[in-house]
Amino acid sequence: MSSEEQFARHLCRVLDQGTRTIDTSIAERLRAARERALAHQPIAVGSISIVGAGGTVAHLGGGDEKHPLRTFIAILALLLGVCVAYYWNGFDQATENEEIDSALLADELPPNAYLDRGFQAWLEKHSRAGE
């Protein structure tokens, strides 16, 4: 270290002492200024959490660089959720179709009657007459 640098470092230690003995009102105003500034820090948007998994597990915009495993788990959970929802929805649809088929087959009227235009016209005519 050069003598110039040594001298400079020595002076900076004296300056450090000046920051430690700063007036309390100034220190308080600095703290308040810091709090105001922090309130203006942009908040990460689009973060998702799994309840009970220990807070935020992934930031959708750019990911969590410090915890790639958390990001992976979050994406995996999301995909699993989508798959379950898709399967459940398909199951409901199949049950509904099954009920319609059973009703059609159990009816006295043969299913082909619903495809006959003449029968449909007759049905409409009679239902109006019934009203």
Add this chain to the structure above:
Amino acid sequence: MASRTELSDFLASVERRAFKQAVYAVRDDDAALDIVQDSMMRLAEKYGARPVAELPLLFQRILQNAIRDYYRRSRTRMGHSISLSALESSEDEYADPLETLQIDEEHNPFATPPAALLQAETLNLLEEALHNLPPRQREAFLLRYWEGLDIAETAAAMDCSEGSVKTHCSRAAHALAAALAAKGIRP
């Protein structure tokens, strides 16, 4: 990105030095507080999402710009401009007190308890000498040695060449040594 805690810790670690830097430059506590507050606000708003490692340099750039803006506004209000070059001293004027400077840590006068008063006096004289430095020399000296930026970072914060930083730092150190020596203080 920097978390709220990380940003808070960073600001807490630099706010006092930032305030002092601004005071040395503008010599007005209220104006210095405004400068520091604006700088903190700008850092949080515009760069709050940047990695923590980038914050020191970004903050110093913002702070130095805020100080320069204050100078400009003051000059406009006063209706005249101060030639900064008029405040610069030529190298020939220095007797180079650093050449004879000997720093002996074991015999540091501030290390002994009765020296507290001397230290306070030295601090006052040093702060006065810093205030009297040309702005660019003071800026370079404080960024390089007090904030601990390297030469490249200091040059980036000051928007000048690395050669200029070295020159400013050297001149500042010599000027401070001369100012303190004139008051009978030899570190």
